[in-house]
Amino acid sequence: MLSMHTARRTVALINVLCAAGEEAAVLKAVREVLVEYGELEPLGIRGDDLADLRAAALSLREVFAAVDVDSAAVTLNGLLGDVRGRLRLTSHDGSGGWHPHLDSDDEAPWGEWFLASSVLALTVLLWDRQAPPGGLCSSPSCPHVYLAHGSGPERRYCSRRCATRERVAAHRRARAEAVR
Ligand SMILES: [Zn+2]
Structure with a gap:
């Protein structure tokens, strides 16, 4: 499902944009995510663009902080x-498959595109x-967000590592308690 692909990209971008780091390092990480998820060079x-992207990431993070479906x-x-x-x-004049846009222009600035495409994907998912x-x-x-599993046991951590x-x-x- 393409909405899932976009939702995964949203999670990956929130996680690199909300991480502490120097501008150049964050920008590099953002580029890597965009290319990994199929955006074509030159980006x-x-x-x-970082300030708007970060603001969008913080707004989107609130969706992941919500405690239940209603909120x-x-x-x-x-x-x-x-x-x-x-x-x-839009298909961007035939250069991509047809997909929905919610931003003000098919070539909107990155921050606006990120917010609009993410809100759309998360809305469909909900x-x-x-x-x-x-x-x-x-x-x-850990400051990361994660996407819920579609089914099976509820997820609590962003990664196996966490x-x-x-x-x-x-x-x-528990062991320290037992010794005491
Ligand atoms: Zn984590």
Whole structure:
């Protein structure tokens, strides 16, 4: 499902944009995500775009911070109110497959494009699943967001790495308690 592809890209971009780091390093990470998810070079993305991209990432992070489907829907409705375009399909003059846009222009600035395409994908995901699109990593030392599994046990961590680290820490705490 292409909306899932976009939602995964949203998560990857939020996670690089909300990380602390120097501008050049963050920009490089953003470029890598965009290329990994199929954006074609030259991207034409610059340091000037970072402020808008970061603002969009922080707004989108609120959707992942929502505690249940109702509050995720309210948050998404607020963001849908910020989106400046009308819903339409574009193929960028035949250079890509047909896909929906919600930004003010098919070639809108990166920050606007990121917010609009992400809000659209997360809206479709919430609609499909009748559940929040994802959550915040439960590791206290990790700022990442994650996409919820479509089915199966509920997810709590952004990655296997975080899950393992927290399991080991819990184990250590339990052992320390037992010794006491
Ligand atoms: Zn994590």
